[in-house]
Amino acid sequence: MPISLLDARHRTVAALGVAQTLAWASSYYLPALLAQAMARELGLAPATVFAAFSVALLASAVVGPSAGRCIDRWGGRPVLMLSNGVFALGLLALSQAQGLWSLFGAWLILGLAMGGGLYEAAFATLVRLYGREARNSITGITLIAGFASTVGWPLTGWLEAHWGWRAACLAWAGLHLLLALPLNFSVPRAQGLAAAAPEPAGAQDSPVVEGVPAGAPAWRAVLILSWVFAVTWFISTAMAAHLPRLLMASGVSLAAAVAVGALIGPAQVAARLLEFGVLRHVHPLLSARLATLLHPVAAALLALLGAPLASAFALLHGAGNGILTIAKGTLPLVLFGPQGYGQRQGWLMVPARVAQALAPWWFGLCLDRWGAQALWLSCGLGLLAFLALLALPKPLPDQT
DSSP states (O other): OOHHHHHHHHHHHHHHHHHHHHHHHTTTTSHHHHHHHHHHHHTOOHHHHHHHHHHHHHHHHHHHHHHHHHHHHHOHHHHHHHHHHHHHHHHHHHHTOOSHHHHHHHHHHHHHHHHHHSHHHHHHHHHHHHGGGGHHHHHHHHHHHTTHHHHHHHHHHHHHHHHOHHHHHHHHHHHIIIIIHHHHHTSOOOOOGGGSOOOOTTTTTSOOOTTSOTTSOHHHHHHHHHHHHHHHHHHHHHHHHHHHHHHHHTTOOHHHHHHHHTTHHHHHHHHHHHHHHTGGGSOHHHHHHHHHHHHHHHHHHHHHHOGGGHHHHHHHHHHHHHHHHHHHHHHHHHHHOSTTHHHHHHHHTHHHHHHHHHHHHHHHHHHHHHGGGGHHHHHHHHHHHHHHHHTSOOOOOOOO
16 A cells, blocks of 8 residues: 555544544543532432433434444545534533533433444444455554543543533533544545445345355344444443442452552553554454453452452453454454445444443442442353354454
């Protein structure tokens, strides 16, 4: 590939990676820092703020397939740019919230933006531009955006401490318009649909799975991936919401729990570097199977041995989560191909978004009842996801 094309692709990945960092920091990672302040000023329980956030996640599940279909048709640039405007509108509305209904309304707007502006949209944008060669670019985006919490939490906390949570929301809205919007505008236009390689009639309705004989039930693979993505998103969100409390239930002090939790981010990025440097030479299904096993192993160690294994738990869980984030983009690409990727990805992620919305509440109830032994729930779910991946067809040599 000519150096000029490589440079252009690197610029695109960098632009999308920074825009994704901002999108995640100003939506998914926002309640962790602002929920208490919002609840206190609005006279609501913190759980109510998280319930509004769950509504946003459900809204993103509804929007996802339509956003993906638009990316398949017109490319990712207009969809991502529109999402920046909707993000800014939602954050502006959130900054002006005065009670329950305005709070939920603002988060509903943010959910619409999330459905067309987070990883699934960015992955579909790359697939629309680069087809089967998008795997490394997908990894590159996750390497950059993997620092969303590292950047977003301190910045949100600083803004809230100095000017309050309303000003913090306004600042994020401004960043969407002044920084993320120009970055997404710099993404190349997608070629017309006529330039895309034709696929057999009915391919979009009945996707072909590589390694599966013609006529095999490809929808079984779709259902398996939907299940795996839902389970892994559930585990990831449950751990993100309850990790300090879970570690303390395992015998770790609060200060140590915070320090252990800080290991997850670097573990995710390190695993993504491993994927970029070593695992990219193997089929994504193999790396996904390995990654899916890491949380069950980590959970079993912490449940059985307690506090001494807390750091090992964080590192193994973080590494698995880091690779699985990439697998959510690459597995559908190599199994079903680039045609119709965006819409298919949107549908695949609907159960995952619903599971994500329910995870903090459901796992919190399990933690209330069973304490650290709630880890056996996430361990069992992770093992079921691994077994489901084993049911997918034996992979052919990777062509991405």
